[in-house]
Amino acid sequence: MPRLRSSSECLSLSPCQRECERTAFSFYCAVREQLPVWLLEEMRSMEVFCWDNGSPRAFLPSEALLYAIVHDHQDYARYLLNRYSVGALRAPCCSFCCCPGSGTPHLNVAVRYNRVAILRMTMEALKDCPGLGKRREYLDGCGGCVHAADAGKTAVQLAVELSHPDCLLQLLVHGARPDGLEVALQKLISCIVSERQQAQRCLDFLLLFLSKPPLLPCLRDEPQRWQGVLGNRVFSWLCGLTPSPLLLQALRCLAQSGSDCITSLPDFLQPHS
Template sequence: MSSAVSLEQRRCLSLLFYRAVRDLKPVWMLEDMRTMLALCPDEDHSQKTYSPSEALLYAVVHDHQAYAQYLLSRFPEEALAEPGERFCCCPTPSPHLSLAVRYDRHSILGLILQVVHRLPRAAPDVREGLVQQGDGKTPLHLACEMVRPEAMLLLLGSGESPVAPDAQGLTPLDILLEQLKDCKEASRGRRQCVDTLLMFMPRLQFHMQGALRREPHRWTSALGPDTVQFLTGQRPAPLLLISMQTVLQQLSPTTFSDSLMQLPIPPSLKPAGLAHGPGPHCRDRTL
């Protein structure tokens, strides 16, 4: 009997691994399955397995926080490396970050950003600019497009520029303003995104400022007259905003989440939406 495993059998094993991650199976079981795939050569005697990077993509999609934490701590550089060709659905230079934003996995996003800061030589595409291919958009642009305030807070606190333009010259604030134009009322999520972004922008710099000055009425209903006047330079920044900007500038990007939660200020003054520590999957489904 040949030791090689047929293509159909390998597909079955791969599907079982995918389902195991989806079903949040224990980390030890997932690593056993990943290793088992490595020990099963193809008919051409080549060994193909899921890399830590590819396994992390599955963990992000299915919010398996414990598995993501294990992969990032055990294989930090490999986990953030570029995935294989079979994962062609992830064309960006930083697919793990982009997927974490897209699927709103802010707990795993926080873990990824911690590893990036701890290993500055790892994943340079993730660390330097966080730029997607083609359109020049960063994960922060994506977070604004998809209204992910928690992800925005983590990205901004980790040092991503709030004024970086995409290929069309639009900043993350421009993305939000385009969504809010002619809206009668801003959703809570979009308003939270605007407020979060402004806390990291001591100096206003965005493309649509001229449009706001010419037609302020198109944003007044959604943002309120005070915010519109502030964005157009007709009103100084509120004292609370200036205070929060000053406080946030003192927090280190490497320990941003923990430092933010430990600030000796009332919870109502802290940016809303950030999870308090790892989720239950991170604590309960360990090795």
């Protein structure tokens, strides 16, 4: 997002740099105001510039997509992903995020702002990714600037930490690695009452996509506590003492068909640990 400069920094900029910042901010505001897609693309390709390695250049589709995600401009995000496919998810240039070595932050940004619809579009675009390894890099990479709050976290880990179960389900259904079980357990017992249902759903979705439970020291160190939180069957399965519960196995098979198959279930069949 546009980086605010101090007055001393602004005075040190050349007239060309100041003009780039002015047009970049006007583009940010245009996306925020949900202006029509055709107008935004005209601005991006012809009127808006950012400063890159000593010269102005047009905004990249990947940079425009970040703006669309932040401001939930679904029509613009859909256009960019349909028009440029995986190209719209390329890592922004260093000058854009003001930090060298940034990753691809689009999934993390979508999760942080809980943009479920745009995240779903992004998951569909990733189906066009050439090669499983590259797709896995997008899904499980720790994208974003190293100075950002989300540095070093995958989109799945961030969804668990923020208790955004709908985003988490989109990621898991499309093949993201189900990391973060220990964080989900700690979140469940530490969150306030109003957040407990969302934290519980995150834990349930992780359990659905675990092929086998990881060894968690917290379960071994405090068995009585976690047995009370999880119930006997789930606790025994996570400790490796019994097979996974039959209902969990059935829901796991259903989840492979897509997120709608889980979210459309009646409440008494929704996954609850």
